[in-house]
Amino acid sequence: MKQMQFWKNPDTVHGGAHREGKRKIARVIAIKSPMHVTFKSDRARGAWNFHRFDKAIEEKVYALAQKYRVRIRLYQNVGNHLHMAAQARTRWEFQRFLRVVPQAVAYLVTGTRRGNAVGKFWSGLVHTRVVHWGKDWFNMKGYIARNRFEAAGAPRDLVDKWLKEARSAWYATPS
Numbered sequence: 001m002k003q004m005q006f007w008k009n010p011d012t013v014h015g016g017a018h019r020e021g022k023r024k025i026a027r028v029i030a031i032k033s034p035m036h037v038t039f040k041s042d043r044a045r046g047a048w049n050f051h052r053f054d055k056a057i058e059e060k061v062y063a064l065a066q067k068y069r070v071r072i073r074l075y076q077n078v079g080n081h082l083h084m085a086a087q088a089r090t091r092w093e094f095q096r097f098l099r100v101v102p103q104a105v106a107y108l109v110t111g112t113r114r115g116n117a118v119g120k121f122w123s124g125l126v127h128t129r130v131v132h133w134g135k136d137w138f139n140m141k142g143y144i145a146r147n148r149f150e151a152a153g154a155p156r157d158l159v160d161k162w163l164k165e166a167r168s169a170w171y172a173t174p175s
Contacts, residue, residue, distance in 0.1 A: 027098075029091045030130040034073050036140050038127040039102055040081035043120075048109050050077050051151075057082070060104050068097040076144045078151045083144050085131060098126050142166065 029035065044050050050057060054077050065072045065086065070093060074085040082105070088094035106121045107113065131140050142163050149159045 027095070027128060028130055029088070029094050029128075031087075031089065031091070033133065034085040034087045034131045034137070035094070036129045036131050037084050037086050037098070038081055039105065040123045040127070041106075041121055042080065042123045044080040044109065049079050050082065050105075050109065051079050053108055056108050057105055060108060061101060064097060064101055064104060068093045068100070070094060070097045074141065074144050076148050076151075078147045083147055085140060085144070098128070102126065 070086050070088045072084055072086050076083045102122055131137055146159050
């Protein structure tokens with residue numbers, strides 16, 4: 001017989017398609033672990049593709065990270081979404097960062113300002129996930145690397161082959 005579990009394991013994911021229709025649940029934020037953050041826009045095509053504004057977006061993200069004392073461990077612009085591994089010192093600073101970055105990126109890409117709306121730009125809530133150190137961290141690094149190569153136009157089978165070799169090197173124990 002299975003023992004009843006009295007304490008639920010905390011959910012480590014919030015936003016994106018994972019929390020569709022459940023907006024009022026508090027976002028899980030870890031201070032001692034990095035968070036995998038994804039900002040996604042279905043409208044980021046053609047003139048609004050993030051690659052066209054790559055340097056400006058990256059500079060803005062890092063400037064806001066410095067302002068809100070958020071450490072960006074990994075960053076990748078994929079064209080229609082942004083991936084990053086971020087770590088904040090406090091919940092308050094991370095929440096401010098997640099509130100301001102989408103607004104700043106949308107202003108950069110669309111050229112709009114307050115009072116001159118272009119409609120809904122982002123596809124949903126910012127997706128965040130707590131990343132635990134160790135194997136989970138290396139898997140996330142591989143995922144972001146895969147996105148980098150696929151955004152550059154590399155075929156998926158070649159990327160998978162390269163990542164398989166890279167993972168075996170990452171997990172190799174020194175003799």
